[in-house]
Amino acid sequence: MARSRRQVLFDSGIICLFACITVPRWGTWLEDRINLRLTQKMPSWAHPLGTDHLGRDLLVRLARAIADAALPLWLTVLTGVSIGTLLALMLVAKAHTKFGKILRHGVNLVASIVGAIPLTLITFALAVVLEEADLKAVLLALGVSVILQSYLQLANHIEESRRLGYWTAHEALGGTLLGRIWRYGIRSAWTQELALSLGYKLRAAVIVEATLSYLGFGIQEPEASFGNILAAHFAASLHGKWWVMAATLSVLMVTAAAPQSLIRLASTRQKPAPTSQR
Structure with a gap:
C-alpha cells in the first residue's frame, strides 16, 4: 500500500512538472525569437532556464519541442495502436x-520480422532512404512499427485465450468472438498489459526522435526538438556550460515519462473486472 501511494505521488509529480513545462508554449511573456543581448546570460527571472546559443528562451524552446515533436509522435502511436487493433480483429474474424x-500468416510473418x-x-x-531531415520519416517508420507490434500483441492474446473455459462457454451460449475479446480481454485480463505496452510505445517514440534529431535526422534547426537542442550545446557543455544540457535532459525525461505516469494513474482508479463472467 505504501509503495502504491509513493508511485501515485511520483506519477502525480511527473504530470504536474509536465504541465508546468508546456505552459510557456502558449504564453507570450517569454521570448522565442533570437535576442543577441541574451546570448551570454544565465538564468534570470525573465528566463527561468536561461537562453540557448542564439539567445532564445530555453524554456519556450523545450515547450515547443513538446508541441512540435512529442505531440505528433504520441498521436502517431495512438493511431498506430488503433489501426493495429482493428487489423487484428478483422483478421481473426476472417x-x-x-x-x-x-x-x-503473411501479416504475422511481416510483423515478426519487423518486430525483431x-x-x-x-x-x-x-x-x-528518404534523405529528409524532418519528422516525416520518423512518423512513417514509427506508425508502421506500432501497427505491426499492436497487431501481433493482440493476435497472440486472442490465440492464447480462445480455448479458455469461460471463452468456450460464452461461445456455446451464442456469444460473438468480438464480444469475448472486448469483455474478457481488453476490458479484463489484458487491460494492464495493453496499458503498459501503450505507455512504453509513447515513451520510446520520444526517445527515438530525440536520438535521431541529435544525429542529424528528424527535426532540425530552426525547429525545436530535444535532439537538436542537445546537439547544439554539446560542445559548450564540455567547456563547463552544462546548464542547457542538464535542463534539456531533465525535460526530456519528464516528457518521456509523462504518458506512462498518466496511464498508471488512470489504471489505479479502475476496479479490476472479473475474468470468469458467465
Missing part, C-alpha cells in the same frame, strides 16, 4: 476462410 488464413528490428534502426534507415 480466420476461418482460406483467404483470411493466408493473409493472416529495433525501432531506432528502422527509423534511421527510412530517414536515410
